[in-house]
Amino acid sequence: MVDGSETITFNPQSGQPVQGGGPGGGDLTDQMIATDWWTDQMLADAGIPIYDVPFVTVGGGIGSFVMADYLRIAGVPLENIKVLTNIDRPYQTYQFLCKNSQIPSKERLRSDSAATPDNIWGFPGYAIREGWNDKSLRPWINVFTEPVIDDFYTPRAGDVFTSMDREAARIRWQGMLAKGQVRMVRRRQEGGYFTILTPPTGTTRTKRIAYRSHFVHLSVGYPGLRYLRDLQAYRETYEDYRTVVNAYEPHEHVYEDLKRRPGVVMIRGAGIVASRILQRLVDDRDYHGAQTTIMHLFRTYRTQPKIDKKWGGGKQEVRHGWAYQGFNVTKASWGGQHRFKLLELEGQERKDFIDYIGGGAHTPRRKDWREQIDRGLQQGFYRQHVGTVDKVVPGPDGESVVSTVKGQDGSVTDIAVRYIIDCTGLVGSPRDHRVLADLLDHGGAGENVIGRLDCEPSFEIRGTRSGAGKMYAGGASTAGSYYGGVDSFLGLQYTAQQIYLDLQKQGFCSRIGPGRSFSQWLKWARNKTI
Template sequence: MSESTVAPQHAQTPPAPPRPGDLTDQLIASDFWTEQMLVDAGIPIIDVPFVTVGGGIGSFVTADYLRICGVPTDAIRVLTPLKHPWESYEYLTTVSQIPRGERLRSDSSSTPDNIWGFPSYALREGLHGNLKQLWNVLVEPIWANYYTPKAGHAFESMEKEMHRIRYQEMVVHGQVRMVRRRVGGGYFTILTPPEGAAATRRIAYRSQWVHIAIGYPGLKFLPDLQKYRSEYNDYSRVVNAYEPHEHIYERLKLRPGVILIRGGGIVASRVLQRLIDDRDRLGLQTQIVHLFRTYVDTPHGNGIFKRRKGADGWAYQGFNYPKSVWGGQLKQQVRKSEGQERATLYKEMGGTNTPVRRDWQEQLKRGRAQGWYRVMIGQIDNMRPVGELVEVAVSSNQGPQLGTFDAVIDCTGLEADIREHRVLADLLDHSNAQRNPVGRLDVGRNFEVTGAQNGGKMYASGSSTLGGPFPGVDTFFGLQIAAQEIADDLIKQGFAKKLGPGRSTSQWWKWVRNKTI
């Protein structure tokens, strides 16, 4: 072989050595960590007894309980990228057409700022002059719709309590990468601080207890929406209702348009109300086509005591779950169930539903009568851009349908698998966490993560735990109940003071007087 035919040999560049604060291959692969492993990686260790990950309303309510139970601020650290606890929630409510002036879907006593639930939201509104709300809670749901608080009222109340308990003293900003078990007991929580905020890329918080409250793992878009975006790179005309889409409403103000709405839950009803409010207020000529995958027109459910109202395509229910899940027979039934029995119960009480709202029911009735609101039953087969419009092919109950629309708003709001969040995925892979019967993070009755105990305890609350022994975990009241169970368990371990009648009364009076603790 001649020299000219020999391929030149290039020296391979060795991989760059890890920088101080980087996660080493050993750390990433190990289920249990030692202090020496972190020291070798140049990751500083900070000691604190209790760490809560997420910093949303779940973290806030849990921290609130612990502060009321006498835990000092220096014993709690809230690791979060959020500026304030309701930031993510307010984003979701705003883009799904529930701004601060509109009402949420929670009841009067679901008060994240007030662990006692008294005075309730309705009573507070009444004391501020809106006496109609006091009458509302007395006659609901027979002679009035269920009372629900305004979003702004909830956020302002949480802000007041945030300052009262000195919440910001407990907050450390950054992004949590993972939680690993410590050799010898307890946990290491790895935080990536904001750029330039610390001298190292990572910080390890060593604690006896960890609380995971990260909210929704993410949004799962339906395959047809993902396919449309990947093929046509159009994020403007086909949107998910939980994404910013104000531009669609603004465009309709400039010219008449036809909008396709998909979904049958609370978000779909809110988007419809926004479209019709704009139509009525501004004299617009907006046409609306509403696509239901499942059309409900009669009461439905298993058994006479589990039936829900249904009409005009909608399944009606006052709140996300029947009220008995928070303290009635259904709560006890789920609490005692296991495995497939529990999964069946969740299926029976779950499903897409929306509360009865007489104002938008009147709007839809008027729209049907005047012909600018039309309903289809079926599913989308394909979407493609045609000029400035979107052509949508639908398999419907009336056969194949083809239409063009100015925009498609998908209100299905499907939630992603818990593996879509890297902290939860890491827990499943390295901390022996398990899935519950509906596929979410498995927790016990005290909200301890199943399988992750390690001298200390790991807790979790919020939507990632849906399917456990307590339903309704992804609601205001559900987060409060979870926080109470976690606080009670920590009291048994000596971390907090017992909240007996005397302490509870004393602390309530401090809340009433807005006295800082």
């Protein structure tokens, strides 16, 4: 909240006057929008108040949370970190997507026991905690026998969210938040950066405020939902947003309608989200009497593991068109030989290797999912079709949609269903995010081998340095960089660690050596506020 008189605003940390402010001011000028490098005077002339804080992280999601956690543990004072966000809890957006894609709090995520966003040490992991809290040895046995006897252990979503709430309170997360929508980040001619925030209406005396910092960290997640082109065309042409839905958007009406009356639903996609949607549909048949027929349309029907002539064969299990892989990249990508290999590669070789360790669309190998697929094929309520969609149009009955599908043999089939659920994923291109697109156009950033932000191994964004100031990025926008699983809990932890190490070299924070690490872990274990 900006405090002050009619013409002067004050820094909430120092209490000293800052430039700009005043009623009715604070908007961006055409000159500022067109200029790559800004001066303090440009903001003063525009009436935009400036707040000084050494480190700014943009996003406020799990990536920002893990980054702030590292810095607080490394001794950075609360007032030296500002989190610019439009959400209250770091997992809020992630929880929203999980709920829509049928991963409620009691269901399990696709994550390792030691991938703990609330705990930079990874110990105790989620399996140990779950066994302790539930007074059960089952999670502990699971991690010791995976993946030979048991499927990989994965934590319950609710346990992850609860643990992050605990750590957020411990590091005083709320004290670092500045609510609002980030408009852009621009380099400062004297070094460092200006991050422009649009606060909630009525909370400040000006439309925009600026944070002037030495360092900026961008962890903004996915820009939005990705629709298959034919489905997007249908929605826009017929303005029908109930029949054709994305798995990540609210669509509970689909399941409620199918519980009330028999119907056919089509699933598009073959990744983990398609697995979750399929499980929900079959569970409704098993426990709520639904008479739903599931049509699964494969664009590519997998019959063998993905083979790469240069990197070799994969270890995926392929069954009934589905490819099974424990995590979104190979296990060796987290801390083994594939991680070291990726650090050595550039250009097309890196792109090819990332494609290899990703292995295409796949889902975790879980016994309950496999049983449902087997049973559905045997009983006929789960049916598979292979082909590409030419067009989607409304059905003649006014309640269905018809997809014209071209099969691999050249045949054309019209498939009528009541609902289509698009499970193909989220948009990841920086060009689709306002802040990142501006960074590409005015901040010196470039794109990497797969079209995301080009970063150093330290996750500094190449081309964006401003004097002694540095800009970093994490999460989905850095896919294609020197680490395979950037868009994962462990990937966010790895990214934050590399950024912390780079900041420590510059004297911004203390080194987390053995002594500090142990003492800070004890504080974590005792839940002592820092």
